[in-house]
């Protein structure tokens with residue numbers, strides 16, 4: 001019995017040690033995206049908010065949020081460009097759905113106002129921009145990566161990223177502005 005208890009405590013301690021070490025090492029998980037060799041940065045879902053936007057047209061209706069790691073948030077708040085090496089910006093995209101649940105309550109609270117609430121529904125994809133001015137010198141110092149369900153997009157898709165971000169050259173290729 002004593003031995004079993006010891007084994008359990010030891011395994012528990014080891015497991016929590018590994019859990020503790022994983023985020024500290026900053027290791028990314030899964031398959032790397034083509035061209036730029038970027039993996040999904042661990043812990044990105046806990047990063048702070050830069051801004052949100054909404055995209056609609058054709059048969060597309062999306063809610064989007066941009067999150068930044070600590071380096072990104074500092075640079076955005078200071079309004080500094082170019083962004084320093086180590087900056088990572090994450091763009092999370094969801095399908096957008098109108099919320100009957102919210103609308104019913106809003107109709108009671110604001111009768112006749114016709115308020116319409118829509119919410120983020122299911123994840124579509126997540127994109128990253130990683131600043132490394134040496135490694136990605138050919139693309140303005142940015143590496144680009146796109147993942148759907150944790151799987152990277154094709155090489156052809158990744159070839160489209162930088163050219164489309166070029167119009168934002170005077171803001172270091174970043175479209176999103178920090179929402180105060």
Ligand code: HEC
Pocket residue numbers: 053055064066089090091127128129144145146153157158160161162164165173174175176177
């Ligand atoms: C058709 C043009 C276009 C293409 C192609 C494109 N982007 Fe963007 N990207 C934008 C625009 C416009 C925004 C800001 C508005 C938005 O997010 O809807 C944006 C925003 C972003 C952001 C948030 C930071 C910022 O610049 O605002 C990231 C990260 C990002 N894109 C990554 C990528 C990656 C990775 C690819 C390639 C897989 C890619 N983009 C391809 C136009 C494009």
